[in-house]
Amino acid sequence: MENLIYAPKNGFDRLNETDRAELESYCRRYMDFMDAAKTERESVTETIRIAEQHGFREFQAGMALQPGDRVYANNRGKSIIFAVIGREPLSRGCHITAAHADSPRLDIKPNPLCEDSELAFLKTHYYGGIKKYQWTTIPLALHGVITTQDGAVHTVTIGEDESDPIFCVTDLLIHLAADQMKKTLADGVTGENLRVLMGTQPIEGEGSDRVKKNILSLLHEKYGIVEEDLLSAELTMVPAGKCREVGLDRSMISAYGHDDRVCVYAEFEPLLDLETPAYTAVCVLADKEEIGSVGVSGMQSQFFENFMADLCDIQDVKLRHCLAASTCLSADVSNAYDPLYAETCDKQNNSRLNYGISLCKYTGSRGKGGASDASSELFNKIRTIFNRAGVLWQIAELGKVDQGGGGTVAAYMANRNIDTLDAGVPVLSMHAPMELVSKLDAYMTMKAMRAFYLAK
Numbered sequence: 001m002e003n004l005i006y007a008p009k010n011g012f013d014r015l016n017e018t019d020r021a022e023l024e025s026y027c028r029r030y031m032d033f034m035d036a037a038k039t040e041r042e043s044v045t046e047t048i049r050i051a052e053q054h055g056f057r058e059f060q061a062g063m064a065l066q067p068g069d070r071v072y073a074n075n076r077g078k079s080i081i082f083a084v085i086g087r088e089p090l091s092r093g094c095h096i097t098a099a100h101a102d103s104p105r106l107d108i109k110p111n112p113l114c115e116d117s118e119l120a121f122l123k124t125h126y127y128g129g130i131k132k133y134q135w136t137t138i139p140l141a142l143h144g145v146i147t148t149q150d151g152a153v154h155t156v157t158i159g160e161d162e163s164d165p166i167f168c169v170t171d172l173l174i175h176l177a178a179d180q181m182k183k184t185l186a187d188g189v190t191g192e193n194l195r196v197l198m199g200t201q202p203i204e205g206e207g208s209d210r211v212k213k214n215i216l217s218l219l220h221e222k223y224g225i226v227e228e229d230l231l232s233a234e235l236t237m238v239p240a241g242k243c244r245e246v247g248l249d250r251s252m253i254s255a256y257g258h259d260d261r262v263c264v265y266a267e268f269e270p271l272l273d274l275e276t277p278a279y280t281a282v283c284v285l286a287d288k289e290e291i292g293s294v295g296v297s298g299m300q301s302q303f304f305e306n307f308m309a310d311l312c313d314i315q316d317v318k319l320r321h322c323l324a325a326s327t328c329l330s331a332d333v334s335n336a337y338d339p340l341y342a343e344t345c346d347k348q349n350n351s352r353l354n355y356g357i358s359l360c361k362y363t364g365s366r367g368k369g370g371a372s373d374a375s376s377e378l379f380n381k382i383r384t385i386f387n388r389a390g391v392l393w394q395i396a397e398l399g400k401v402d403q404g405g406g407g408t409v410a411a412y413m414a415n416r417n418i419d420t421l422d423a424g425v426p427v428l429s430m431h432a433p434m435e436l437v438s439k440l441d442a443y444m445t446m447k448a449m450r451a452f453y454l455a456k
């Protein structure tokens, strides 16, 4: 019997002609998106810009909506929900995809600027799970907003243009690192030492802190701000530079923040040209997943319910009936198997590069702590949709049972009585300043999201 044993082949051996033609152009568009959107704020701005070109308009409670209509709800510029209204009433449920647009990074402290030994620094407070040593001696760019008391919002991006300066956290020279080298990787670089070097040139004149004053004067020149304005700002340091193709065969893409914008783009792009689907398609780009999905812009925020309730009101449908009938793909990345660290994974249950979108029945750590565990019925429904649409998929489990673990937004969707399954792109070097994905997997994830939206 042909299919008795589950023994999938490498995805490159299974691509059809259409896939081969579409894969490269899709990845080009994904790379352009990544270069334009390195933070959750920039992801919201960029997706709105693209969506409006494709007929999306801002949702207003009580507006008349017909099947095929396309709307978005912007949550404070930091998370966003897109919807394409389906033919079926909302009481039959929605097909929801939920990814997160925030990534680990070095946030700037509230009172950040200091001078030590005539060097000016910005103090940082890291955001999300990072290996601190990875963030020294790499090019960094400053992103974010500074708001001033006149109500103006100044958008900051320094370090991405070829003509911009970049920033950097220094590290100790190896010649003097005898003590540092004996420390663990966790302790070798401390959080307080992730201090970004901002400048060395003193302002003209006498007095103390002249290098810091010079930096403030440059910021004043560019944005008209004073030091107190930094205290209310939202600034972050992210790895500077663009996405690149990786490998002599160009089969991979390197980027900062594939986790989870590789899923953000995969669930967003198919909406743009989506014909009226059977079920209303809802695409969520959440914030704050890396620190627990909390707060006003996280997946646990009431913003999601409020938007869905407003949609339901238009059709005189009860929210709880809509959610109970809905299905959600929690679109988040998995860890791709890395033979260099084989001892951390169960290869037979781990996702691999070039085997397609990975479906993760449950996340959590150790005894499935904190997991959202999808049912067999749901997993089967999704794999059937994917198989019929020619989507290459595989399974994922995050490492060996006792090794560690992690979570996604899945639990917060499932808590709302929505059937939810984790599905996303396998990533190498997850949470490092430079992460890797395979083009094939990125493309297959988009194809999977499209098939899910179109499913009847």
Ligand SMILES: [Zn+2]
Residues within 6 Å of the ligand: 100, 259, 260, 289, 332, 333
């Ligand atoms: Zn993630």
